[in-house]
Every structure is written in structure tokens, then in C-alpha cells.
Amino acid sequence: MGKRYKTGYFGRFGGRFVPEVLAGALSALDAAYKQAKKDPAFKQELKGLLKTYAGRPTPLYFAKRLSEHLGGAKIYLKREDLCHLGAHKINNTLGQALLAKKMGKKNIIAETGAGQHGVSTAACAALFGFGCKVFMGKIDVARQEPNVFRMKLLGSEVKEVETGSKTLKDACNEALRYWVANFDHTHYIIGSVVGPHPYPLMVRDFQSVIGKEAKKQILAEQGRLPDYLVACVGGGSNAMGLFYPFLKEGVSMVGVEAAGKGLNSGKHCASLHKGAEGVFQGSLSYVLQDHYGQICETHSISAGLDYPGVGPEHAFLFDAKKVIYKTATDTQAIEAFQALSYYEGIIPALESSHALAWAMDLAKKESKRAIIVVNLSGRGDKDLNTVMEMGVK
Amino acid sequence: MMAGTIGQVFKKLGKNKAFIPFITCGYPTMDGFEKLFLRLADHGADMIEVGLPFSDPLADGPVIQKTSQVALQKGMHADIMFESLRKLGKITQIPVVVMSYFNPIYRYGLKRFFSECNRSGISGLIVPDLLLEEYMGYKKFFEDADLDNIMMVSLTTGKERLKQIGKIGKGFVYCVSVKGVTGQTAHIAAEIKDFLSMVKKQTGLYTALGFGLSTVKQINDIKEYTDGIIIGSKILSLIGEDHFDQDLLKVEDFCRKITGCLRMSP
Ligand SMILES: Cc1ncc(COP(=O)(O)O)c(C=O)c1O
Numbered sequence: 035m036g037k038r039y040k041t042g043y044f045g046r047f048g049g050r051f052v053p054e055v056l057a058g059a060l061s062a063l064d065a066a067y068k069q070a071k072k073d074p075a076f077k078q079e080l081k082g083l084l085k086t087y088a089g090r091p092t093p094l095y096f097a098k099r100l101s102e103h104l105g106g107a108k109i110y111l112k113r114e115d116l117c118h119l120g121a122h123k124i125n126n127t128l129g130q131a132l133l134a135k136k137m138g139k140k141n142i143i144a145e146t147g148a149g150q151h152g153v154s155t156a157a158c159a160a161l162f163g164f165g166c167k168v169f170m171g172k173i174d175v176a177r178q179e180p181n182v183f184r185m186k187l188l189g190s191e192v193k194e195v196e197t198g199s200k201t202l203k204d205a206c207n208e209a210l211r212y213w214v215a216n217f218d219h220t221h222y223i224i225g226s227v228v229g230p231h232p233y234p235l236m237v238r239d240f241q242s243v244i245g246k247e248a249k250k251q252i253l254a255e256q257g258r259l260p261d262y263l264v265a266c267v268g269g270g271s272n273a274m275g276l277f278y279p280f281l282k283e284g285v286s287m288v289g290v291e292a293a294g295k296g297l298n299s300g301k302h303c304a305s306l307h308k309g310a311e312g313v314f315q316g317s318l319s320y321v322l323q324d325h326y327g328q329i330c331e332t333h334s335i336s337a338g339l340d341y342p343g344v345g346p347e348h349a350f351l352f353d354a355k356k357v358i359y360k361t362a363t364d365t366q367a368i369e370a371f372q373a374l375s376y377y378e379g380i381i382p383a384l385e386s387s388h389a390l391a392w393a394m395d396l397a398k399k400e401s402k403r404a405i406i407v408v409n410l411s412g413r414g415d416k417d418l419n420t421v422m423e424m425g426v427k
Numbered sequence: 428m429m430a431g432t433i434g435q436v437f438k439k440l441g442k443n444k445a446f447i448p449f450i451t452c453g454y455p456t457m458d459g460f461e462k463l464f465l466r467l468a469d470h471g472a473d474m475i476e477v478g479l480p481f482s483d484p485l486a487d488g489p490v491i492q493k494t495s496q497v498a499l500q501k502g503m504h505a506d507i508m509f510e511s512l513r514k515l516g517k518i519t520q521i522p523v524v525v526m527s528y529f530n531p532i533y534r535y536g537l538k539r540f541f542s543e544c545n546r547s548g549i550s551g552l553i554v555p556d557l558l559l560e561e562y563m564g565y566k567k568f569f570e571d572a573d574l575d576n577i578m579m580v581s582l583t584t585g586k587e588r589l590k591q592i593g594k595i596g597k598g599f600v601y602c603v604s605v606k607g608v609t610g611q612t613a614h615i616a617a618e619i620k621d622f623l624s625m626v627k628k629q630t631g632l633y634t635a636l637g638f639g640l641s642t643v644k645q646i647n648d649i650k651e652y653t654d655g656i657i658i659g660s661k662i663l664s665l666i667g668e669d670h671f672d673q674d675l676l677k678v679e680d681f682c683r684k685i686t687g688c689l690r691m692s693p
Contacts, residue, residue: 049564051561054581058585197489197492198482204483210485211608313528313530328531
């Protein structure tokens with residue numbers, strides 16, 4: 035295989051597997067992004083928006099009571115939950131919305147699972163004056179109702195998707211289908227480090243602000259780099275954002291996938307643990323699929339992790355063993371959700387609770403000198419209904 | 428030898444245009460699929476495009492999404508398709524091209540998939556999500572296989588790209604008539620005529636137009652610019668799960684209308 039054909043790959047993962055009609059649109063996006071990356075005015079404008087609109091930098095917070103309760107390592111939280119709209123998603127949507135403006139697009143679309151990416155996209159549409167449609171599976175519309183209302187309030191249309199499993203993957207299919215017919219005037223803001231090239235790379239770059247800040251902050255606070263970074267992995271954007279600036283630093287990095295009702299229950303979405311190599315929604319990565327390559331239905335208590343694929347760069351880091359991947363079940367996530375609320379007065383998103391669950395286990399086993407940075411990718415207000423329905427008091 | 432069969436079909440047709448129906452393997456049932464296949468072969472189809480269903484068909488609209496889902500629910504998969512096509516190949520000689528998204532092929536193993544295609548008498552393969560650039564990474568497998576590699580082009584495909592596609596495509600070029608997914612449209616853009624002429628010129632291959640075609644009027648309008656017509660959603664939408672025998676008659680009727688306008692009088 036010639037090198038010429040390997041653009042858009044992380045090792046052997048990635049690529050651009052889409053219908054021919056999108057080839058031009060993706061090349062144009064790639065070119066526009068490459069140019070923007072070099073453009074000081076673009077960087078300046080994005081930086082300004084991240085500061086004044088998104089509220090960056092987000093704090094790095096030492097969870098003292100939680101750490102003391104666990105009796106081991108120090109847990110620091112990168113407070114992405116304090117971003118405008120309550121999750122890290124805004125880092126990426128602002129970047130892509132700005133790019134859409136540069137490309138002269140009039141409309142933006144997005145897929146959403148938990149609704150966080152949809153809400154962020156809807157807010158950017160309001161901010162820039164774009165028309166906006168957000169595709170969301172029917173099941174997610176039901177379990178993330180407050181976010182549906184938010185999107186509407188922000189002036190976006192929410193397209194309820196009734197095909198397939200009626201969750202995130204199907205919303206993504208519908209958004210892609212819509213884009214195929216409308217790319218002339220519409221930019222598709224993919225919400226994670228998934229999809230065809232250049233999305234995995236571009237979204238990772240926009241999210242890297244998380245890791246860059248965290249690095250500075252921990253150096254200022256502790257005078258050294260942390261021992262561990264822990265983040266949850268759905269598509270993998272908050273994890274890539276935290277990890278990427280640390281990749282060459284020799285810090286242990288742990289991505290936590292959702293084990294749902296258990297890794298052997300068939301009801302989970304641990305694509306790296308239980309998936310096989312495959313091509314899904316535009317790139318080659320690990321995918322939960324059956325013997326004949328049909329994509330499996332997945333389960334997680336957290337809608338934002340409920341996805342059968344994972345970003346190709348994670349597949350690469352997994353195979354290269356540069357990042358360790360672990361899992362947390364629904365139950366473990368809920369326990370972490372409660373613990374953080376109880377000990378720190380911070381209600382985490384159920385997605386982030388997966389990272390926290392694993393980090394809490396780790397903290398117990400580690401010495402008091404060890405430092406763990408957990409990406410608190412979002413706040414949990416959107417999940418209150420789900421948790422109440424689980425019978426948590 | 429299966430490669431080259433498709434070219435011969437077009438060659439024999441001369442000024443007439445090829446009628447290429449698309450149907451989903453396993454829809455509405457396995458038995459129903461085979462009956463529909465044979466009925467189409469008997470009613471003027473020049474070759475048949477058989478879709479191997481995929482759970483997440485990105486390039487397809489509601490009709491083919493549904494037929495794919497029904498077929499999958501009934502347990503359809505590649506091995507059943509191969510077996511069925513082998514059986515049908517003993518009854519009729521009509522050339523078959525298979526349409527499959529890349530993942531079912533990748534998962535099956537490219538080499539094994541292609542050799543099963545050969546064993547099943549399949550003449551050509553269409554992979555709607557395998558772009559030219561990605562195809563290059565798997566070129567060897569396609570070249571080693573004894574079947575025609577049918578590439579798709581769309582209104583957005585430029586001249587240079589068409590030339591490259593002309594070099595690797597075989598059999599015919601699948602020209603997508605809309606910026607969109609299958610089965611949607613009422614009107615075909617006027618620019619399609621120039622586009623079809625350009626595809627022919629740049630690739631030097633036979634062309635067939637598909638996506639969104641459903642009426643005699645549309646076809647009369649563009650037929651002189653193309654070598655063949657692919658119709659999928661319209662035919663599948665005539666077939667329900669309940670009144671299958673009656674539905675087959677509707678399909679026959681539709682085929683008569685279409686072939687009527689594709690046979691050009693000299
Ligand atoms: C708060 C939060 N964290 C994490 C995720 C998972 O996405 P990713 O793995 O791309 O960070 C989501 C997705 O909706 C989310 O809302």
C-alpha cells in the first residue's frame with residue numbers, strides 16, 4: 035500500500051469510507067481546516083470565543099474530600115462540566131461553527147445522543163445565525179428530554195430519528211444522509227472523533243485545549259505532571275482532547291468504555307474490548323458487529339456513550355498500547371455519580387461518571403503521592419431523570 | 428469467466444438501453460426474493476443488481492433501509508446470498524452484480540468474499556462507500572478477483588477523478604443521478620445530460636444511471652444519454668409482505684412499461 039493513499043489514517047485505522055458524492059465536500063472541508071489551522075485570525079477568534087463564550091479556561095479542581103474518603107491518590111478534576119452548556123462539546127462546536135462560517139455555509143446540522151452535542155451545536159447556530167437541524171434517536175429524545183427542549187429554545191429543529199435502534203448511531207446515519215443531499219450550503223458538525231477524515235483529526239485538535247490547559251494547571255499546582263489521566267470514551271473526543279497533549283510525556287492514560295450491564299451481557303458499548311475491526315460511519319476502527327459485519331445494538335445507561343464504534347485514533351492507541359482501556363458498568367457509574375455529588379457537591383454527567391468510577395478504584399490502590407487527573411466531561415443535570423428512574427434516592 | 432460478461436450485455440444491446448433492476452437479497456422473504464429475481468429476469472431485465480443488506484446503509488433512503496432491515500431480521504447474510512445466487516444461476520443465465528457496503532465484505536474477508544462471488548457466478552461488484560482513494564488500498568484483491576469492479580460517480584465528481592475512475596472501473600460506471608440517497612426524487616437535474624456525456628467521454632466505459640428513477644417520463648427524458656437505467660426503490664416499493672403474488676404482477680406491469688421505452692426503435 036503506497037503512502038500516498040494513507041492520508042487520514044492513524045496507523046491502519048481511519049480513512050474516508052463514504053459515498054462518492056461526499057468526496058468533494060470532505061476534501062473541501064479538509065482544505066478549509068488546514069488553512070484555518072495556519073490562520074492567526076482564525077485562531078485568535080476561536081480563542082476569544084472559547085474564553086468569553088465557553089468560559090475557558092476551565093478549572094483543574096482538587097477533589098480533596100473524595101480523595102480523602104478513598105484514602106489513596108489525589109484526584110484532580112478537569113472541570114469541563116463548567117463549560118458553557120455543561121460539557122466539553124462546545125470546544126469542538128465553536129471551532130467547527132467558525133470554520134463553517136469561513137466556508138460560507140448557511141446551515142449546520144449535527145447528530146446527538148445525550149443531547150449535549152446537539153445543544154452545543156444549537157447554541158452555535160444561535161451565536162452565528164445559522165439555520166440548524168439536530169438529528170436525535172427517538173429513544174434518546176425520550177431519555178434526554180430537557181436537552182430536546184433546550185435545542186428548540188435555541189432555535190434549532192430537532193429531527194427525531196425512528197430508524198434502526200433509534201439511538202446515536204442512527205441519528206448519525208440520518209445526519210449523513212441529510213448532508214449527502216445538502217452539503218452545498220450545510221456543514222455537518224460531527225460531535226466526536228469519529229467519521230471520515232478529516233473529522234477525527236479536526237475534532238481532536240479542537241478538543242486538545244482540554245489537555246493543554248490541564249498540563250499547565252497541574253504543573254503550576256504540583257510542579258509535575260500527573261501519574262494518570264482518566265477519561266470516558268464514547269466516540270472518544272473528551273478523552274483525545276485530554277490525552278493528546280500528553281501523548282509523548284510518559285503519563286499513564288486510561289480510557290474508560292461503558293460496560294453497561296456487564297462485558298459478557300451483550301448489553302454494553304465497549305467497542306475496543308468487544309468489537310472487531312470494521313468500517314462504520316466513514317472510518318476503519320473497532321466496531322461492535324456480528325459475524326457477518328452487521329452493526330450491533332448497544333446499551334449504556336449514559337446516552338453519550340451508547341455507540342457501537344470508537345474513534346480511529348483510539349483504535350490506533352489501543353493497538354499500540356499507548357493508552358490503556360478499561361470499562362465501568364452502569365452500576366459502577368451510578369455509584370461514582372452519587373459519590374461525587376455527596377463528597378464534593380458536584381453532580382457529574384453519567385458519561386463522566388464512568389471515568390470517575392474507574393479512577394476511584396485506582397485511587398484506592400495508589401499511594402497518597404500519586405496524582406490522577408479525571409476529565410469531568412460534563413455535568414449531570416441532564417441525567418437526573420435517568421438516575422431517579424433507577425431508584426436512586 | 429465472469430469478468431467481462433457485463434460489457435457483452437451492453438454490446439449486444441446496441442442502441443437499446445439496459446434495464447437493471449435492483450432488489451434486496453432476502454426481501455420480502457428468501458423465497459420471495461428468488462421469485463422476484465426470476466420474474467424480473469423473465470420480464471426484460473438485462474442484468475440484476477442484488478443488494479446484500481447492511482444494518483447501516485448510508486447511501487440509501489427509506490425504502491431500501493426498510494427492505495434491508497426486513498431481510499436482516501429474517502436472518503439474511505452473505506453465505507445465504509451466495510447459495511441463493513448459485514441456485515438461481517442454474518435456472519437463468521442473467522448476469523448478476525452485487526451491491527454491498529464495505530463492512531460486510533471486510534468482515535467476511537476480501538479474498539474469501541471475492542472467491543465466493545466467483546463461485547456464485549457474480550459478474551460485478553458495487554461498493555457504495557469505497558471511494559477511489561480507499562479502493563487503491565484494496566486494489567490487489569479486486570484485480571485478482573474474476574469480476575468487474577463497478578465504480579460510482581456523482582454530479583460532484585470532476586474530470587480528473589473521472590479519468591482515474593475510468594482506469595480502475597470495469598463493466599460500467601454507476602452514475603448517481605441525484606445529490607442525495609436512493610429513492611427520493613421527483614425531478615432529475617437538467618445538468619445530468621451533460622454529466623452523462625462527460626462521464627462517458629472521460630471514462631470510456633458504459634454508463635448506467637441510478638438513484639431516484641421511477642417514471643417512464645424521467646427515463647424517456649434522459650435515455651439517449653446513457654447506456655442503462657438502474658431502478659431499485661420503485662420496484663421494491665411495489666412489493667409488500669402481504670400480497671406477494673399480486674405485487675409480482677404489478678412489477679411485471681412496471682417492467683413492461685420500462686422496457687417499452689428502453690428499446691429504441693432504429
Ligand atoms: C458529558 C459527555 N461526556 C462524554 C461524552 C462522550 O463523547 P466523547 O467520547 O466523544 O467524549 C458525551 C457525549 O455526548 C457527553 O455528553
